[in-house]
Amino acid sequence: MLNGNRSIRLAQADTTDHLTAARNTAALIKTVALLPGRRILNAADPDTPTAEKIVAAIAAELAWDGQIERVYGGLDRGSHPWMTEMILDSSAALELGYQPVGNGLDLIAEEVQWLLSRKSDG
Template sequence: MRAVILGGTDTDLLVDLLAYRAADVRALLPVLADVGSPVLVSSRAVYVDPAGRHVNSDDPPHFPDPVREDTPTVPSASDAVDPFTREGYAPAKAGAERAALDSGLPVTVLRPAKVHGRWARTARTRPFVTAMAAGAERIDLAAGHAVDQLTAASNTAALIETVAADPAARILNTADPDTPDAAQIVAAIGARLGWHGTLDLLAPCSDGDPDRGHNPWRSAHPFVLDTSAAIELGYQPVGTTLDLLVEEVD
């Protein structure tokens, strides 16, 4: 990335999706001063609830209200922490944020929820698309009424376009404007694929098999991000989760 910046002039925008820890950000600081609007993509995983729980805790967090950007976060990790572990991911991301915001540069830090979009590397829709495309007559789904807000890549791109025109050091949540439950998401996948099977919503622990009805959007408590700060900057979502989910399904 340094070579990309040094090889050009007057870089207007740089979106960093690769920084997982403070050291990654510090490696770019010598050249970021030449970028008009640097953007660092972090994660909602950094947030902690009033009891200190976060998304990778043994006990799930409980946020009674939509989570604002000034909500407390996990402590920043040292460079020795592995960001590619369950325990290290959130603290390492918090460290990357801190390094960016302490730099004095106009870095916008974005905190998305569960990301979906075209060419997603770990598409949560994949098992459902695979089953429906194979002609499954019935699909089991556990915790179908669970709500775990998503973030479309297209909506984040629109937010990046907004902040690029007004660079500043800040933190912004990025999330879709709607909060469909898991059953609505699977139904939308089926509608896109013309699937006419039956979605069987399982009762909790109906047969003692924790893997039956795997639900990648399962959440013990709703986790919703407050995006009013982005809206106040003039950002307008491209669409809702149910509108934009088709980009990943296709």
């Protein structure tokens, strides 16, 4: 998108991935810091967007008006980091009192802005 591509190829666009935004991770860390103990918790945003929705949210934040092109067949084109179906059960964290700051799709804008700020640093 930043390179001026007018089309993004996306294989397995309907794959669901459970994101974990930095602000939600921080909220979970704060929760468990107040309740010390031995436990294993999943850290995940409350929503489970598809790969296509993730790419669309990033595009919206970048004001990119290109096309998301669904690719069918082999994975030699259109691969992306959300190709592994993953849904995490975060009920144990919620039972401890963890309150997510927001949905992953809502928090993507902050993540994109942070990445852009890092790009200008280097």
